[in-house]
Amino acid sequence: RPNVGKSRLVNRLAGRHAAIVHDTPGVTRDRQAIEVEFDGLSFRLIDTAGFEEAAIGSLAARMTGQTLTAIAEADALLFIIDARDGVTAGDEIIAQALRRSGKPVIFAANKCEGRTNLEEVYGLGLGEPIRLSAEHGIGMGELAEALEEHIPRTAPPPEDEDTAAEDGADETEDYDYPDKPLR
Ligand code: GDP
Numbered sequence: 001r002p003n004v005g006k007s008r009l010v011n012r013l014a015g016r017h018a019a020i021v022h023d024t025p026g027v028t029r030d031r032q033a034i035e036v037e038f039d040g041l042s043f044r045l046i047d048t049a050g051f052e053e054a055a056i057g058s059l060a061a062r063m064t065g066q067t068l069t070a071i072a073e074a075d076a077l078l079f080i081i082d083a084r085d086g087v088t089a090g091d092e093i094i095a096q097a098l099r100r101s102g103k104p105v106i107f108a109a110n111k112c113e114g115r116t117n118l119e120e121v122y123g124l125g126l127g128e129p130i131r132l133s134a135e136h137g138i139g140m141g142e143l144a145e146a147l148e149e150h151i152p153r154t155a156p157p158p159e160d161e162d163t164a165a166e167d168g169a170d171e172t173e174d175y176d177y178p179d180k181p182l183r
């Protein structure tokens with residue numbers, strides 16, 4: 001979806017202004033491939049152009065071309081919704097398509113720095129989203145953990161408060177709580 005903060009997140013992951021951030025929904029962008037070094041993980045991030053809100057009816061049909069190619073080539077898909085907007089009809093269609101692709105989906109809700117509207121989020125069938133604020137750098141440690149499941153680590157993660165705070169809190173590692181409360 002446009003305007004959920006994908007470009008902002010790409011900028012934060014890439015650590016430079018590699019992607020253009022638009023304030024106008026639906027601004028057409030080409031698929032961008034960016035080599036990222038993030039938290040000791042090296043990977044290629046493909047930022048797909050969003051789907052326009054106005055074309056919800058034909059959204060599924062429009063999941064062709066570049067986006068389908070990107071999905072087919074990807075080892076993992078990062079699906080981002082806008083936590084303030086909550087789940088939209090477009091999110092439901094995209095979530096369904098991503099689930100059907102059979103690829104692992106990392107599910108995140110951006111703009112979580114303030115009030116959120118995520119009551120309906122389990123209906124997407126993707127579990128609990130990682131709560132991010134690309135703008136404020138919130139949730140990046142959790143995103144790194146999720147990415148690490150799909151990316152071989154090339155360097156140790158940098159020691160910082162975010163990861164240090166998680167040390168010693170590994171007792172739940174082997175148990176996948178389906179109804180994990182908000183953290
Ligand atoms: P994209 O279309 O998904 O790539 O979205 P952009 O990265 O262009 O961001 C769309 C708008 O959301 C911009 O005005 C951003 O400044 C804003 N934005 C991005 N991330 C956040 C966030 O974490 N919190 C808030 N409040 N706004 C954000």
